[in-house]
Amino acid sequence: MSEEIILQTRALSKVYRDFWGRQKVRALKGLDLEVRRGEVFGLLGPNGSGKTTTIKLLLGLLFPTEGEALVFGKPASDVAKNERLGYLPEESYLYRFLTADETLDFYGRLFDMPSDVRRQRIDELIEMVGLQKARKRQLQEYSKGMTRRIGLAQALINDPELIMLDEPTSGLDPIGTREMKDMILRLKDEGKTIVMCSHLLADVQDVCDRIAILHQGELKELGRVDELLKVADVTQIRAKNLSVDCQRELRDVISRHHGELVSLDNPTTTLEELFLEIVRDSEARPGRRAGVK
Amino acid sequence: MVVEQQLLPYFQWLLTGGEKSLGALPSFAFVFLGVAMAALVIGFAIAASRYGFLRGGDVTYKTISEGLRELLQTSPRRVWAIARLAIKESLRRRVAVALGVFFLVLLFANWFLSTNHQEPARLYLSFVLTASTYLVLGVALLLSAFSLPGDFKTKTIYTVVTKPVRAGEIILGRIIGFMIVITVLLAIMGVGSYIFVVRSLDHSHTVELESFQVVANPAGEEVGKKGTTSRDAGHRHELTLDKDGNGETTVENGHTHRIESLGENKYRVSPPLGFIRARVPQYGKLRFIDRSGAAKDTGISVGSEWTYRSFIDGNTPATAIWTFDNVSDAVDPNVPEDERSLPLSLIVRVFKTHKGVIGQALQGTIQLRNPDPAANGLTSEPLSFDAQDQQVDDFNIPRKQYSQSRQEIDLFKDLVSKDGKIEVLVKCLDRGQYFGFAQADCYIRHPDGSPIASFAKVCVSIWVQAVIVVSVGVTISTLVSGPVAMLFVVGFIILGFWRQDFVDIATGKSYGGGPAESVVRIATQANVMVQLEDTLLNNLVTGFDKYFAKPIMWAVAQTLPDFRSFSTVRYAADGYNVPWDRVFQDVTVCLGYVVGLSIIGYFLLRTREVAK
Ligand SMILES: Nc1ncnc2c1ncn2[C@@H]1O[C@H](COP(=O)(O)OP(=O)(O)O)[C@@H](O)[C@H]1O
Ligand SMILES: [Mg+2]
Numbered sequence: 001m002s003e004e005i006i007l008q009t010r011a012l013s014k015v016y017r018d019f020w021g022r023q024k025v026r027a028l029k030g031l032d033l034e035v036r037r038g039e040v041f042g043l044l045g046p047n048g049s050g051k052t053t054t055i056k057l058l059l060g061l062l063f064p065t066e067g068e069a070l071v072f073g074k075p076a077s078d079v080a081k082n083e084r085l086g087y088l089p090e091e092s093y094l095y096r097f098l099t100a101d102e103t104l105d106f107y108g109r110l111f112d113m114p115s116d117v118r119r120q121r122i123d124e125l126i127e128m129v130g131l132q133k134a135r136k137r138q139l140q141e142y143s144k145g146m147t148r149r150i151g152l153a154q155a156l157i158n159d160p161e162l163i164m165l166d167e168p169t170s171g172l173d174p175i176g177t178r179e180m181k182d183m184i185l186r187l188k189d190e191g192k193t194i195v196m197c198s199h200l201l202a203d204v205q206d207v208c209d210r211i212a213i214l215h216q217g218e219l220k221e222l223g224r225v226d227e228l229l230k231v232a233d234v235t236q237i238r239a240k241n242l243s244v245d246c247q248r249e250l251r252d253v254i255s256r257h258h259g260e261l262v263s264l265d266n267p268t269t270t271l272e273e274l275f276l277e278i279v280r281d282s283e284a285r286p287g288r289r290a291g292v293k
Numbered sequence: 294m295v296v297e298q299q300l301l302p303y304f305q306w307l308l309t310g311g312e313k314s315l316g317a318l319p320s321f322a323f324v325f326l327g328v329a330m331a332a333l334v335i336g337f338a339i340a341a342s343r344y345g346f347l348r349g350g351d352v353t354y355k356t357i358s359e360g361l362r363e364l365l366q367t368s369p370r371r372v373w374a375i376a377r378l379a380i381k382e383s384l385r386r387r388v389a390v391a392l393g394v395f396f397l398v399l400l401f402a403n404w405f406l407s408t409n410h411q412e413p414a415r416l417y418l419s420f421v422l423t424a425s426t427y428l429v430l431g432v433a434l435l436l437s438a439f440s441l442p443g444d445f446k447t448k449t450i451y452t453v454v455t456k457p458v459r460a461g462e463i464i465l466g467r468i469i470g471f472m473i474v475i476t477v478l479l480a481i482m483g484v485g486s487y488i489f490v491v492r493s494l495d496h497s498h499t500v501e502l503e504s505f506q507v508v509a510n511p512a513g514e515e516v517g518k519k520g521t522t523s524r525d526a527g528h529r530h531e532l533t534l535d536k537d538g539n540g541e542t543t544v545e546n547g548h549t550h551r552i553e554s555l556g557e558n559k560y561r562v563s564p565p566l567g568f569i570r571a572r573v574p575q576y577g578k579l580r581f582i583d584r585s586g587a588a589k590d591t592g593i594s595v596g597s598e599w600t601y602r603s604f605i606d607g608n609t610p611a612t613a614i615w616t617f618d619n620v621s622d623a624v625d626p627n628v629p630e631d632e633r634s635l636p637l638s639l640i641v642r643v644f645k646t647h648k649g650v651i652g653q654a655l656q657g658t659i660q661l662r663n664p665d666p667a668a669n670g671l672t673s674e675p676l677s678f679d680a681q682d683q684q685v686d687d688f689n690i691p692r693k694q695y696s697q698s699r700q701e702i703d704l705f706k707d708l709v710s711k712d713g714k715i716e717v718l719v720k721c722l723d724r725g726q727y728f729g730f731a732q733a734d735c736y737i738r739h740p741d742g743s744p745i746a747s748f749a750k751v752c753v754s755i756w757v758q759a760v761i762v763v764s765v766g767v768t769i770s771t772l773v774s775g776p777v778a779m780l781f782v783v784g785f786i787i788l789g790f791w792r793q794d795f796v797d798i799a800t801g802k803s804y805g806g807g808p809a810e811s812v813v814r815i816a817t818q819a820n821v822m823v824q825l826e827d828t829l830l831n832n833l834v835t836g837f838d839k840y841f842a843k844p845i846m847w848a849v850a851q852t853l854p855d856f857r858s859f860s861t862v863r864y865a866a867d868g869y870n871v872p873w874d875r876v877f878q879d880v881t882v883c884l885g886y887v888v889g890l891s892i893i894g895y896f897l898l899r900t901r902e903v904a905k
Contacts, residue, residue: 062903082456085455093452
C-alpha cells in the first residue's frame with residue numbers, strides 16, 4: 001500500500017430535497033475520508049446509513065450539498081476520472097435486452113477501446129466470472145447471481161485502478177459470496193484500490209484492510225480492521241502439545257520467559273459485536289463518537 | 294399548386310435571405326446567441342441560488358469551459374456505441390409494429406380511396422404520404438421521448454455515465470440511432486407507398502373496334518383511325534391511331550395509355566402513363582392591369598377570405614401579366630431548333646357571376662409580349678383557350694407567331710427581350726365572369742423530372758420532420774419523464790405547425806390581442822373586433838400581453854421550426870418536382886436543430902443529478 005491518496009472526501013454532506021426544494025433526508029453529514037492506493041476500504045453500516053449515497057457522490061451521480069469529493073485528485077463530477085474507474089451498482093443496472101457479450105462490448109466501446117482489444121478483454125472477463133455458457137443469452141434470462149457476475153465484469157472492462165462495489169455480495173448464495181470475496185482479494189493482489197460498502201459484517205471483515213462505520217449519515221468508526229477489533233486489556237495465549245505438567249507450570253514458564261510460546265496476543269471481539277455496540281451507543285447518544293477524529 | 298412563398302436559391306437562403314427575411318445562417322447565429330444568453334442567465338441564477346453569488350459564478354464558468362473542452366473530446370466510437378444501443382432498444386420496443394400498422398392501413402385504404410376520380414393519383418399520393426408522415430412522426434415521438442427517461446427509471450444510466458462517455462455523446466448517439474431507425478422505416482414505407490400507388494392505379498383498357506372511324510386527309514387517303522377504348526376503372530379514353538395502328542389516348546383522370554398495333558385488328562394498350570408526375574416549373578412575376586387599364590399589384594377580390602389569388606374581370610382591359618426571366622428556346626434541347634416551342638402551363642380559377650352558356654367553358658386568351666421598351670410593345674396574336682377550373686392546362690406555343698399587325702414573327706427572336714425576358718398576358722373574354730390567378734399559376738414548363746426521385750425527395754422531407762422531433766424529444770427527455778417529454782414535443786410540433794399564427798399574435802398582426810386579453814374576451818364574450826372598455830383591469834391585461842406574454846411568444850417562435858413548410862406532400866400530390874433547393878434547405882435546418890439541441894441536451898444532462 002502506497003501513500004498516494006486515490007480518493008478523498010472533505011466534510012462531504014448530502015441533503016435530499018423534494019421537488020419543491022424542501023429538505024427530506026440528511027443522508028450524509030460531514031464525512032471525511034481518505035483512501036490510499038492498494039487498499040481495500042469498506043463502508044459499513046445498517047440499511048439507510050448513507051453508504052450508497054457516499055458512493056454516488058464519489059462517482060458524480062449526485063452533487064454534494066456541502067463539502068467535496070475528490071477522485072484521483074479531481075472533483076467527482078469530472079468525466080475523465082471514469083477512464084480509471086470501475087463501478088458495480090447496488091443492483092446491476094444493465095440493459096436487459098442485451099446479451100452478456102453485447103453488454104461488455106457496449107461498455108468497452110464507451111471506453112473507446114479498439115475492437116481487437118475489446119474482444120480479447122471480453123473473453124478474459126467472461127471466463128473470469130464464469131459465464132462462458134451464458135454469454136449469448138439476454139440478461140433478462142439471468143439469475144440474480146449471474147447478473148451480479150456480469151455486473152462485476154462490466155465494472156472491470158477497462159482494467160480500472162479504482163473499483164467501487166456497492167453491496168457486492170447482495171443476493172448471492174454462500175458459494176457465490178465466497179467467489180466474490182476471492183475475486184476481490186485477487187483484485188487487491190493485482191494492486192487495485194477497492195472501495196466497497198456492505199451491511200454484511202462477514203464480507204467486510206474478510207476482505208477489508210480498513211473500514212468506516214456509518215450510522216444515520218455519520219461516521220462512527222474509522223480504522224484498520226485488525227486494530228478496531230483488538231481488545232487491549234486482555235491477553236490470550238494459545239499453545240499446543242503441552243503436557244499436564246507443562247500446563248501446570250505454564251505461569252512459571254511464562255513468567256521466566258522459557259517454554260514454547262505459540263501465541264501471545266490480544267483476543268479479538270467479532271466485528272458483529274463491535275458493530276452492534278456502535279449502533280446501540282449511537283442510538284443512545286447521537287452525534288460523533290468519541291475516538292473518531 | 295399553391296406556392297405562397299417563393300423558394301430562394303440555396304445559398305441566397307443560407308447567407309443573405311430574401312427581401313423580408315434574414316439568411317438562415319445569420320438567423321441561426323442570432324437564435325443561438327439568444328438561447329445561449331438566456332441559458333447563461335438562467336443557469337447562473339440557479340447556480341447562484343444554490344451556491345451563492347461568487348461560487349455560483351465559478352460553477353457556471355466551469356460548466357461552460359468544461360463543456361467546450363468535452364466537445365473536443367467527442368469520440369465517434371462512443372457516439373456509435375450509443376447509437377447502436379438506441380437501435381437495439383427501438384427493435385426491442387417493436388418499432389416494426391409501425392410497419393405492420395402501415396401495411397394494414399394500405400390494405401384498408403382501397404376501401405375508401407376510389408380510382409374513379411378526376412385525379413386519383415393526387416388522392417392516393419396525398420393519402421399514403423400523409424399516413425407515412427403521421428406514422429413516422431409518431432414513432433419518432435415515442436422512441437425519443439421515452440428512451441432516456443427509461444434509462445433513468447431502470448437506472449441503467451448509472452452504469453453509462455460512470456464510463457468516460459460524455460453527456461453530449463449520449464444525446465447525439467441517441468439522435469443518430471433513432472435517425473437510422475427512422476431512415477429504415479421511411480425507406481420501407483416509401484417503397485411500399487410507391488408500389489401501392491402504382492399498383493392501385495394500374496388498369497388497362499381494350500380497344501373498341503366498333504367505334505373506329507377512318508381519318509382521311511383532304512386527298513381522301515386514309516391517315517389513321519379514331520375511336521374509343523373500353524370503359525374501365527370508371528372512365529374511357531378517346532384514341533387516335535396513325536396509319537400503322539400505333540397511337541395514344543386522350544388524357545382522362547390524369548393519365549394516358551399508349552396503343553401499339555399487333556396487326557390484324559389486335560392492339561396492345563399500355564399501362565397508365567403520367568399518373569405520377571414531377572413537373573418542373575419556372576415561375577415568373579405576376580402583376581395586373583385593372584378594368585380601366587391601370588397597373589396594379591393585385592387584381593380584384595371576389596370576396597373569398599384567402600387573398601392568395603386575385604381576379605380579373607372578363608371582357609375588359611383587365612389583364613394578368615407574368616414576366617419570365619431567362620427565357621430561351623433551349624427549354625427542351627431534344628427538339629430540333631426550328632420546331633421548338635415555349636412550353637407554358639396555366640391554372641385558372643374560374644369565378645362565375647352568371648351561368649353563361651350551359652355546357653360551354655369560359656374563354657380566355659394568352660398573348661406574349663416583348664417587355665423591352667425598344668420593342669415598342671410587340672405583342673403576339675391572342676391564343677384562345679377553354680378555361681377549366683383548377684386544371685393545369687399545358688400549352689406548347691409554337692415559335693412561329695404573328696404580330697397584331699399580322700406580320701410573321703419568331704417567338705424567341707422577336708418576343709423575348711435581349712436580357713431574356715418575356716411577358717405573358719392572360720385575359721378573360723366573357724363579360725361578367727372572372728379569372729383568378731396567383732403568381733404560381735402560370736409557369737414555363739421544363740421537362741418533367743423523375744417521379745421516383747421526386748417521391749424520394751418527399752420522403753426526405755418527412756425524414757427531416759422526424760429527425761427534428763427526435764432531437765427535441767431526446768433533448769427534453771434529459772430533464773423530464775417520458776409522458777411529460779412527449780407532451781412537450783407534441784406542443785412543439787403543434788406550435789411549429791401554427792408558427793405563423795403564433796408570430797402574428799406575438800407581433801400584433803392578428804386581431805384579439807395576446808393570450809391574457811383573449812382570456813378576458815372569452816370571459817366577457819367580447820369577440821375579437823370589439824373594442825375593450827378602458828378599465829384598469831383591461832389595461833393591466835393588455836399591458837401584460839404587450840410587455841410580457843407577446844415578447845416571450847415572439848422569442849419562443851424564433852426557435853420553432855416551420856413544420857408546415859417542411860411538408861412537401863403536396864408537391865407529389867399535385868404532380869410537381871420537389872426542387873433540390875427545398876431539399877437542401879430542409880436538411881440544413883434539420884442539421885441546425887440536431888446541432889443546437891445536442892448542445893442544449895449536453896448542458897441539461899451535465900448539470901442534473903443523474904441519481905436523483
Ligand atoms: N433519492 C433519494 N431521495 C430521498 N432520500 C433518499 C434518496 N436516496 C436515499 N435516500 C435516503 O438517504 C438515506 C441514505 O440512503 P442510502 O445511501 O441509500 O443508504 P445505504 O446505502 O447505506 O443503505 C436513507 O434514509 C434513504 O432513505
Ligand atoms: Mg445502499
